Amino acid sequence: MTFPPRRIRPEAWLPVGVTALEANALKVVRSDAHRSVLAGPGAGKTELLAQRAAYLLQTGICPSPRRILAIAFKRDAARNLSSRVATRCHPGHASRLDSVTFDAFAKSLLDRFGQTLPNEWRPTSDYEIVFSTDAIIRQVLQSTSKECTNAETAARIRAINIKTFERRHVVHQRLPNSKLPLTSWQNIAAKNYWQRMLRGQKCSQLTFPMIGRLVELLLRSNDSARLAFALTYSHVFMDEFQDITPIQYDLVYTLFRSSDTILTAVGDNKQQIMRWAMAMDASFDVFEKDFGAKRVRLLNNYRSSPELVRIQHILAQALDDKAPQPESQTETMVPGDCCAVWDFTSPEEEGKCLAAFIADEIAAHNLHPRNFAILVRQKSDSYAGSLASQFAAAGLLLRNEDASVGAxxxxxxxxxxxxxxxxxxxxxxxxxxxxxxxxxxxxxxxxxxxxxxxxxxxxxxxxxxxxxxxxxxxxxxxxxxxxxxxxxxxxxxxxxxxxxxxxxxxxxxxxxxxxxxxxxxxxxxxxxxxxxxxxxxxxxxxxxxxGIDAIGLMTIHKSKGLEYHTIIFVGLDDRAWWNYSNDEAEATAVFFVAFTRAKQRAIFTYCSSRGQRTEIQPLYDLLTKAGVSTVQIT
CATH class of the missing domain: 1.10.486 (PCRA; domain 4)
Known part of the structure; x- marks a missing residue:
């Protein structure tokens, strides 16, 4: 027989599935107010949210039929939280957690209420999701410039950078209830682009940023829809909050600012590596000001060994000189140096050495191929071929996680x-x-x-x-x-x-x-x-x-949220980090994210035949400051 879930008194509730929680984490779990949680790598952010969900559901603070909305950026992160709650709660409780990505949440709102949008902004009900392409943008800008009677306006439109057009001119601000006012050349170009995507085909074609802006508008102009969703959710969790975009933040603000819904934002400013994808500046500061949220820091690191945590802190101080010293809760399991830079003279020698090293480690320490990850800055395809053949010769399977399978x-x-x-x-x-x-x-x-x-x-x-x-x-x-x-x-x-x-x-x-x-x-x-x-x-x-028996090869961005016994970062050189000087802070954050995937060991490789290391010398200086040695491999 299946019994209904029982309610636990709040004062009697204890963490589920773990022996204890960090004091600050337990404070957030039991909080009845908006919270801004800054948590470094390995701090147990997902576990914190899972415990908070269990507390709210099991005590009835989130009473049926109200629900909890958990928003993440990656589907696997959303699924991970949902799975953890399912193992800690009765099914009747766990089913009241909606763990979704920002994009999926926005799409669900548009599907339900999109036809209530003003005529100017209403997409067809069978709209298609597309990705912004240079070809479409170029076509729109060219046709728009030709239609302009003012030569200066036409010239300005022709000069728009197609790479940043959508970000800077199409979705950079909230949409008006009526038509875009044609008071500037930027608005003229943006209006034509919106019309092309909404009306230029048999069905509307929308990117996720455009969907976000349309949903924010419909919530702002439709009180019934806004109140229905605000009343549905008593609590909202937002993970990886450092990467939230202005579009996503505006949606959350419009939906919940005037409601009784309690918001919890969790993330780490030092891991903001999505500014190229419109991540907003100082997201935690803005959230705290708008919602009156109280800031809490988590100081434990449950992932990395004490020596790795010491090195991570030196990197963290380069991003935030006020970064507190985290405390490792993990034992050291590997002998010798846990971090080093390995210098090679050729990619062939690099591949042979790495394959032999991993094969030896698997055999000597009863490890599994999935305990290792090969990380690269970008373009994993350019590394996959030579590395895969060397790994195969050593009896190892290397899989390029960025390889395409259809779409x-x-x-x-x-x-x-x-x-x-x-x-x-x-x-x-x-x-x-x-x-x-x-x-x-x-x-x-x-x-x-x-x-x-x-x-x-x-x-x-x-x-x-x-x-x-x-x-x-x-x-x-x-x-x-x-x-x-x-x-x-x-x-x-x-x-x-x-x-x-x-x-x-x-x-x-x-x-x-x-x-x-x-x-x-x-x-x-x-x-x-x-x-x-x-x-x-x-x-x-x-x-x-x-890919259970394969060693994964992936970019740093794809590795975010994952963890491995040993990470090997291939290509610490100027060619891989060609845009380092354009945004040194974000590049350092990317480097920090790569480093913090490691639980026990982090290895960086450099190959002189692949490029110099002049531009990225500051990264090497940070490693040297942390006492990381460079080893010539011959």
């Missing part, structure tokens, strides 16, 4: 809800000892029920019977992985049909518009087909799909 990168595909649900179902049906996959698939079927979550024993037995029948048939039809793309396409289509295409579209906003579900389906099929190459065992195929 997605591998790392992006693995965070797609459709991909996760399909792989769980395939594991449950086609591999042995897949109890966790079976349980997760059953939860997925409950989630996709047309009537919503139903945890009754009768419904659980019904869904378990359906899953058992489907899994048995699937195992009979596909005892081995399909060898043809046609058969693989049919398999994935059958799996998605069982889950329910219409329900996937209803539950996950990204699949509700256009043909994105079909695009992801193609990517899943293509990647699974490649993973099945020369394999006959389903377990090996699915492991290859997920």
């Amino acid at each position: 997605l990168k591998i790392q992006e595909l693995l965070t797609e809800d459709l991909s996760i649900k399909c792989m769980q179902l395939l594991r449950a049906a086609l591999t042995r000892g897949a109890g966790t996959a079976w349980t997760n698939t059953l939860l997925t079927l409950q989630e996709l029920e047309p009537t919503g979550f139903d945890y009754s024993d009768i419904n659980s037995r019904r869904l378990a019977k359906l899953l058992d029948e489907f899994a048995s048939q699937l195992a009979q039809d596909y005892p081995a992985p399909p060898s043809s793309s046609k058969a693989m396409t049919a398999l994935i289509a059958k799996v998605i049909d069982f889950l329910g295409r219409s329900r996937m579209r209803a539950i996950y906003p990204a699949y509700a518009q256009g043909n994105w579900l079909e695009e992801v389906e193609k990517c899943i099929t293509e990647h699974l087909q490649a993973s099945a190459d020369s394999k006959t065992d389903w377990g090996e195929v699915l492991d290859a799909y997920d």
